[in-house]
Amino acid sequence: MSLKKDFPIFKNNPDLVFFDSTSTTQKPSFVIDGIKHYLENDYSNIHRGMYDIAQNSEKLYKKSKEIIAKFLWISDTKEIIYTYNSTYAINLFTSSLARSKYLKAWDKVLLSIVEHHANIVPWLILKEEIGIEVEFIWITDNYDLDLADFDEKYDDKVKIISLTNVSNVTGQIFNLSEIWRRKREDTLFVVDASQSVPHMRVDVKEINCDVLFFTGHKVMADSGIGVLWWKRDLLNELTPSFSWGWAIGEVTCNSFTSSSLPDKFEPGTPNVTWAVSLLKAFQYIESIGWFKKIEEIEDDLMEYFLERLQGFENIELMWSYKKENRVWVFSLVFNNYHSNDIAEILAEKGIAVRAWKHCAHPLFTKFGYANSLRVSLYIYNTKKDIDKFFDVISNLKNS
Ligand SMILES: Cc1ncc(COP(=O)(O)O)c(C=O)c1O
Numbered sequence: 001m002s003l004k005k006d007f008p009i010f011k012n013n014p015d016l017v018f019f020d021s022t023s024t025t026q027k028p029s030f031v032i033d034g035i036k037h038y039l040e041n042d043y044s045n046i047h048r049g050m051y052d053i054a055q056n057s058e059k060l061y062k063k064s065k066e067i068i069a070k071f072l073w074i075s076d077t078k079e080i081i082y083t084y085n086s087t088y089a090i091n092l093f094t095s096s097l098a099r100s101k102y103l104k105a106w107d108k109v110l111l112s113i114v115e116h117h118a119n120i121v122p123w124l125i126l127k128e129e130i131g132i133e134v135e136f137i138w139i140t141d142n143y144d145l146d147l148a149d150f151d152e153k154y155d156d157k158v159k160i161i162s163l164t165n166v167s168n169v170t171g172q173i174f175n176l177s178e179i180w181r182r183k184r185e186d187t188l189f190v191v192d193a194s195q196s197v198p199h200m201r202v203d204v205k206e207i208n209c210d211v212l213f214f215t216g217h218k219v220m221a222d223s224g225i226g227v228l229w230w231k232r233d234l235l236n237e238l239t240p241s242f243s244w245g246w247a248i249g250e251v252t253c254n255s256f257t258s259s260s261l262p263d264k265f266e267p268g269t270p271n272v273t274w275a276v277s278l279l280k281a282f283q284y285i286e287s288i289g290w291f292k293k294i295e296e297i298e299d300d301l302m303e304y305f306l307e308r309l310q311g312f313e314n315i316e317l318m319w320s321y322k323k324e325n326r327v328w329v330f331s332l333v334f335n336n337y338h339s340n341d342i343a344e345i346l347a348e349k350g351i352a353v354r355a356w357k358h359c360a361h362p363l364f365t366k367f368g369y370a371n372s373l374r375v376s377l378y379i380y381n382t383k384k385d386i387d388k389f390f391d392v393i394s395n396l397k398n399s
Contacts, residue, residue: 002297003288004380008032015350017385022168022329022376023354024217025198027277030287031220034280035273046272047263057272064279068227071282072212073203079235081228081265082275086194087118089213089228090162092265093190094122095241098129102238105131108157112137112145112174113366114167117359119192123162133157136362143172143319150182160188165196165207169360169374170318171329173200180208188234194218198378199298199327201291210234216274221281225274232261240265288379297379298328304383305330305375308390315393318372331358331372337396339373349392351385 004010006028009018018026042056049055065077074080083089097103109123113136123134135153138146145163154161161183166173176191183189190211196202198219204212210231217223230238240258249257258264285291302323309317318331334342339355346353354374357364364371375389 002380002382003028004382006030006284007380010380013350017349017351017388018380019375019377019385019389020352020354021198021378021381022195022218022358022374024223025220025378026380027220027222027281028284030284031222031277031280034283035222035277038273038276043273045269047270060279061270061272061275064275067279067282071197071202071285072229073205074229076232078261079229079232081230081262082270083213083226083228084224085217085226086116086192086213086215087226089215089226090119090190090192091122092228092241093211093213093230094126096238096265098126099241100238103130103132103159106133106157107159108133108135108155109160109162110135110137110150110153110158112163113139114143114169114172114360114363115162115164116168116192116194117361118194119162119164120362137163138366139172139363143167143170144325145174145178147178147182150179154182158187160190162190162192164192164194165202166193166199166327166329167360167363168195168329169331169358169363169372171195171326171331171376172319173325173327175325176207176209195327195329199291199294204229216278216281219281220284222274222277224271225278227278228265235261235265240267242267294379297381298377299323301377301381301383301386302326302328305377305386308386312393318367318369328378329374329376331374333369333372339371342373342393342396345396346389346392349388351389351392 007026008029009026010016042053044053044057046058046061065080068080069077083092103126109132111120111123111134126132127134137153138149140146161179163174165176180189189209191207191209193202193212193214197214213226213228216225249259314335316333318333319326343353343355356371358374
């Protein structure tokens with residue numbers, strides 16, 4: 001059963017069909033009220049004050065990291081760094097690699113062709129700045145990682161593999177354990193979990209990665225908080241790309257030392273309100289029955305969407321037809337229409353979708369598609385929403 005009633009946006013916009021959750025998710029009252037309660041009762045700076053509300057804020061910040069550790073199966077909360085979003089997280093990581101001279105010219109970084117630009121551009125910047133090589137692993141016709149291609153490209157020069165866990169275009173879940181099984185000890189394994197954390201259980205020990213990041217607003221927290229997890233040894237090894245305020249230990253007129261983990265990677269005043277919103281979002285997931293409930297709702301809706309899609313001959317679906325390997329994101333390629341035009345027609349009917357190339361241009365180039373209409377659902381959607389969508393699509397000429 002849908003959890004729409006928990007999300008006030010639908011009470012205030014009764015005709016809204018929100019099919020753009022891959023871009024960002026709506027917020028339940030539990031998160032909204034939690035933020036309000038924090039600002040009204042406990043708001044303060046952290047790491048500095050002795051007074052009660054400063055201590056309460058400190059506790060909430062700590063609790064927020066504890067729940068992230070619990071959900072990602074991390075044993076050390078000091079390995080968790082809060083950033084502003086996924087893009088900021090990966091940039092903090094890559095720029096710290098550069099500052100620490102971890103990579104040199106001709107070292108290779110392997111990505112997949114489905115990556116979001118957030119996991120491409122920071123590496124291309126290192127290519128410009130240091131002269132590293134960036135190479136892309138293809139995917140198969142089933143939209144899965146092409147392991148044969150991986151084996152071919154994974155040579156001695158590869159120092160880092162950075163892959164998404166789930167594609168934001170196709171919804172395909174990559175079997176990352178396969179990568180871990182094939183990789184050498186001396187290669188760092190970075191995982192973009194921006195699209196997996198909202199939908200499924202993610203266990204860093206099971207994936208066996210060294211670095212993982214995701215963004216809070218895609219999992220019902222407020223926008224403005226991202227999570228970057230690094231193994232402690234690596235964190236100790238690297239110098240943050242920038243440092244000030246709380247990230248600093250001792251300062252004299254001509255020298256400074258960095259503070260300890262994780263603070264050296266969290267410069268300045270942390271946004272405790274965002275951390276509280278993240279805490280509340282994960283508490284909400286706990287309260288509804290963890291990912292079992294999310295998967296149950298998604299499976300039911302996925303089944304129904306596919307049923308309704310049958311018979312539309314001019315629509316191609318970018319996906320693998322293996323339901324167990326995917327989350328609730330559908331990219332539809334219309335042979336007769338540009339996705340922008342359909343998104344506009346849908347918007348007039350109160351249906352929010354995403355058009356164009358979804359910040360994954362290399363994937364579209366590889367498959368030769370000009371653009372797609374991305375329909376992405378979450379726990380507040382219903383079969384009625386799907387019906388409304390297909391009513392509009394059925395009325396398009398030649399669809
Ligand atoms: C797979 C993936 N990685 C990274 C990002 C970037 O997230 P943010 O804009 O919150 O930094 C997105 C956003 O759509 C994404 O889908």
